[in-house]
Amino acid sequence: MILPIYAFGQPVLKKKAIDLEKDFPDLDVLLENMWKTMYNAKGVGLAAPQIGKPIRLFLIDTLQLNDEDEKNPTGFKKVFINAEMIEEVGKPWEYEEGCLSIPDVRGDVSRHEQITIKYQDENFKTYTETFNGIDARVIQHEYDHIEGVLFTEKLKPIKKRMVRRKLEFIKKGKVGVDYKMRFVR
Numbered sequence: 001m002i003l004p005i006y007a008f009g010q011p012v013l014k015k016k017a018i019d020l021e022k023d024f025p026d027l028d029v030l031l032e033n034m035w036k037t038m039y040n041a042k043g044v045g046l047a048a049p050q051i052g053k054p055i056r057l058f059l060i061d062t063l064q065l066n067d068e069d070e071k072n073p074t075g076f077k078k079v080f081i082n083a084e085m086i087e088e089v090g091k092p093w094e095y096e097e098g099c100l101s102i103p104d105v106r107g108d109v110s111r112h113e114q115i116t117i118k119y120q121d122e123n124f125k126t127y128t129e130t131f132n133g134i135d136a137r138v139i140q141h142e143y144d145h146i147e148g149v150l151f152t153e154k155l156k157p158i159k160k161r162m163v164r165r166k167l168e169f170i171k172k173g174k175v176g177v178d179y180k181m182r183f184v185r
Helices: 027-040 133-146 157-171
Strands: 045-047 057-061 077-089 093-099 102-111 114-120 126-132
Touching (some): 027 057, 045 133, 102 157
Antiparallel strands (some): 045 057, 057 077, 077 114, 093 102, 114 126
């Protein structure tokens, strides 16, 4: 089932998410619905708060960033449960980001080029892995969601002022998207 994505202004997007327990009911169904929702919205990542669930869960598929004729595709497709950022290192670099919860707003965000993160997969097996480049960036973006942080908070002050009006329109549901959203009413 394709779920509505919660729009900027929804309180769940600003809350620090809680750990997910092993006995979480119907986790497999939730994950299947999150993958469908993310792909339907043409995203590369989706965090549980973006569908109204204040839990430490996000999923990412950066494989789709490769060209179809790529001989050596890079990236991954993973579920991250109860993630904990261990280390962010390397020279910070700027890259234009967007977010399914904040449609029609994009901006340069500075992030570290390498991260080490501890997380559990959908079977609650624990991993500690290091990621670089665009993979690290996407993880940092989704990780921010479970920490209650939106990418717009990381924009430079002048850009924040420039997008303020768009954010108010999004909050009120005055934005055109081709996927289901839930707005503040």
